[in-house]
Amino acid sequence: xxxxxxxxxxxxxxxxxxxxxxxxxxxxxxxxxxxxxxxxxxxxxxxxxxxxxxxxxxxxxxxxxxxxxxxxxxxxxxxxxxxxxxxxxxxxxxxxxxxxxxxxxxxxxxxxxxxxxxxxxxxxxxxxxxxxxxxxxxxxxxxxxxxxxxxxxxxxxxxxxxxxxxxxxxxxxxxxxxxxxxxxxxxxxxxxxxxxxxxxxxxxxxxxxxxxxxxxxxxxxxxxxxxxxxxxxxxxxxxxxxxxxxxxxxxxxxxxxxxx
Amino acid sequence: xxxxxxxxxxxxxxxxxxxxxxxxxxxxxxxxxxxxxxxxxxxxxxxxxxxxxxxxxxxxxxxxxxxxxxxxxxxxxxxxxxxxxxxxxxxxxxxxxxxxxxxxxxxxxxxxxxxxxxxxxxxxxxxxxxxxxxxxxxxxxxxxxxxxxxxxxxxxxxxxxxxxxxxxxxxxxxxxxxxxxxxxxxxxxxxxxxxxxxxxxxxxxxxxxxxxxxxxxxxxxxxxxxxxxxxxxxxxxxxxxxxxxxxxxxxxxxxxxxxxxxxxxxxxxxxxxxxxxxxxxxxxxxxxxxxxxxxxxxxxx
Numbered sequence: 001x002x003x004x005x006x007x008x009x010x011x012x013x014x015x016x017x018x019x020x021x022x023x024x025x026x027x028x029x030x031x032x033x034x035x036x037x038x039x040x041x042x043x044x045x046x047x048x049x050x051x052x053x054x055x056x057x058x059x060x061x062x063x064x065x066x067x068x069x070x071x072x073x074x075x076x077x078x079x080x081x082x083x084x085x086x087x088x089x090x091x092x093x094x095x096x097x098x099x100x101x102x103x104x105x106x107x108x109x110x111x112x113x114x115x116x117x118x119x120x121x122x123x124x125x126x127x128x129x130x131x132x133x134x135x136x137x138x139x140x141x142x143x144x145x146x147x148x149x150x151x152x153x154x155x156x157x158x159x160x161x162x163x164x165x166x167x168x169x170x171x172x173x174x175x176x177x178x179x180x181x182x183x184x185x186x187x188x189x190x191x192x193x194x195x196x197x198x199x200x201x202x203x204x205x206x207x208x209x210x211x212x213x214x215x216x217x218x219x220x221x222x223x224x225x226x227x228x229x230x231x232x233x234x235x236x237x238x239x240x241x242x243x244x245x246x247x248x249x250x251x252x253x254x255x256x257x258x259x260x
Numbered sequence: 261x262x263x264x265x266x267x268x269x270x271x272x273x274x275x276x277x278x279x280x281x282x283x284x285x286x287x288x289x290x291x292x293x294x295x296x297x298x299x300x301x302x303x304x305x306x307x308x309x310x311x312x313x314x315x316x317x318x319x320x321x322x323x324x325x326x327x328x329x330x331x332x333x334x335x336x337x338x339x340x341x342x343x344x345x346x347x348x349x350x351x352x353x354x355x356x357x358x359x360x361x362x363x364x365x366x367x368x369x370x371x372x373x374x375x376x377x378x379x380x381x382x383x384x385x386x387x388x389x390x391x392x393x394x395x396x397x398x399x400x401x402x403x404x405x406x407x408x409x410x411x412x413x414x415x416x417x418x419x420x421x422x423x424x425x426x427x428x429x430x431x432x433x434x435x436x437x438x439x440x441x442x443x444x445x446x447x448x449x450x451x452x453x454x455x456x457x458x459x460x461x462x463x464x465x466x467x468x469x470x471x472x473x474x475x476x477x478x479x480x481x482x483x484x485x486x487x488x489x490x491x492x493x494x495x496x497x498x499x500x501x502x503x504x505x506x507x508x509x510x511x512x513x514x515x516x517x518x519x520x521x522x523x524x525x526x527x528x529x530x531x532x533x534x535x536x537x538x539x540x541x542x543x544x545x546x547x548x549x550x551x552x553x554x555x556x557x558x559x560x561x
Contacts, residue, residue, distance in 0.1 A: 034338075034339055035339075057364060058287050058288060058289070058439045058441070059287070059439050059440060059441070060439065070338070070339040070501075070503045070506075071288050071338035071339045071501070071503070071506075072288065072338065072339075073287050073288020073289055073338070073439050073441075074288070074501065075289070075438065075494055075496050075500060075501060075549075077439075078438045078439060078496055079552050080552075084437075084438065084439060084440065085440070086440040086441065086442065086443075086444060086445070087287060087312075087364065087368050087440075087441055087442050088368050088371070088372055088442060088445055091364065091365040091368050091369075092368075092383075095365070096365075096383065096384055115388070119361075119390075119391075119394075124390075124394045125355075126353060127350060127351050128351075129347075129351070130335075130342075130346070130347045130350045130351050131336075132334050132335050132336030132342075132343075133332070133333060133334050133335055133336075133361055133363075134333060134334065134361075134362075134363035134364070134389075134391060135312075135313075135333060135334035135363065135364050136334075136363065136364040136365065137363070138363040138365070138385065138386065138389050138391060139363055139364070139365040139383075139385050141389075142384065142385055142386075142387065143384070164390045164394075165388065165389050165390045166389060166390070166391065167389065168387060168388030168389050169388070171388075172387045172388020172389075173387055173388045175388075180384065180408055181384055181387045181408070181409065181410075182387050182388070183384070
């Protein structure tokens with residue numbers, strides 16, 4: 001789906017990627033996933049954050065992939081990287097030791113507290129659909145200083161209650177974060193294809209804070225499984241620039257694997 | 261030291277037994293499909309298969325009926341979607357496969373504990389997650405110094421671990437570069453270790469670059485040389501990952517019949533990796549790595 005605004009046309013996937021990329025600050029150490037988060041990180045590195053450090057759970061630190069990595073352990077993440085370490089180092093010396101500023105997560109289900117399910121649809125012992133499971137997601141949710149969630153909105157995925165909490169959200173076990181056992185701030189933004197949700201600072205509940213051009217609050221409510229609160233005044237987002245779109249299409253994802 | 265070089269057939273016959281806990285490690289990189297295929301050919305049964313990412317190799321071994329239990333932390337086809345044989349077994353009612361599930365950090369901790377000869381590994385993890393509720397082996401432990409409550413996972417002590425490496429000498433000093441996953445911890449946690457390599461080299465080559473050695477020979481029981489033994493996984497500096505095959509597997513594994521046909525042709529239908537490669541004309545040319553040689557270091561003093 002193409003949208004045109006201020007002379008720049010872009011797809012929703014491109015809009016989401018650009019929003020995610022702008023959340024990354026120069027010098028941030030980022031735990032990268034595949035797909036849109038990988039593109040967002042590489043876009044940030046090519047624009048406003050040249051000193052962004054990309055870390056993949058597979059052990060590549062300071063990776064500079066020259067192709068879109070089809071998996072999180074792609075050989076292109078190794079060639080030219082700053083460091084390659086074992087996964088015991090990744091999870092202990094880097095993640096548990098508080099060195100990760102930003103972690104990206106997504107999943108099959110998300111609830112109003114930012115809890116994410118990537119394990120199972122239906123009961124754990126009687127799965128309707130068995131999903132892959134945590135991988136590194138649970139510990140990223142626990143330890144990354146900020147968690148960015150990138151997911152398309154739909155009633156099937158944004159649910160009042162998830163079937164299984166793989167990755168804890170803003171109020172793990174009903175408690176606030178910032179403790180030794182839960183050092184990260186948890187989800188700070190949910191970037192969707194219609195708008196952006198952020199946790200209410202007092203309650204931790206995800207509320208609508210920004211909306212994309214041409215989208216209404218009603219449209220968002222139709223696609224979400226809980227009684228969504230709206231933070232007034234509702235913000236808008238800065239749209240992708242021509243330079244960002246051309247970087248994405250010509251350099252970062254020329255085969256349009258993720259930005260279609 | 262003793263020359264440990266044997267064929268894959270001999271290594272699996274000697275060191276992989278029915279009902280063993282078997283680890284074929286490698287995180288995306290250096291996954292030893294050749295060993296998995298030989299275990300299938302030799303008809304091992306009742307195995308507990310453990311690794312972080314079961315990947316296509318365990319999907320194949322599960323489909324072939326080798327395992328009674330799977331221990332894992334992420335069971336998908338990376339970048340593609342589901343492992344269909346795994347899903348069929350787990351989604352069946354009642355399930356036809358026992359599972360024991362962690363997160364990556366949990367599995368890493370289990371390997372670290374096994375490798376350090378400790379009973380468990382502590383970590384800050386799992387608060388607010390349902391993972392411990394689904395797996396009673398994840399417990400908590402109170403720090404005797406600070407009183408902090410930490411998550412704890414039990415040591416994993418595999419009966420046998422199979423590690424694919426770029427090169428080793430004939431006694432098993434194995435060198436790996438590129439992604440190292442948890443191969444070192446898995447090998448040290450294990451009672452028996454088989455090292456499979458792309459190339460056998462002289463001990464002098466190993467000694468010229470000792471920092472590259474991940475597993476020393478005293479930890480190794482058998483050395484197998486099977487070039488391309490990791491395909492469709494990859495070996496940095498030797499060949500690229502065959503992503504096309506990972507995409508194709510999604511179609512092959514969706515139906516038990518097409519999966520069975522695949523096993524018949526490419527696993528049961530060949531004797532070893534060399535025959536497997538003959539069934540894939542053009543593969544070596546398509547995936548052969550382009551060189552990217554490091555600057556080298558000086559070990560002088």
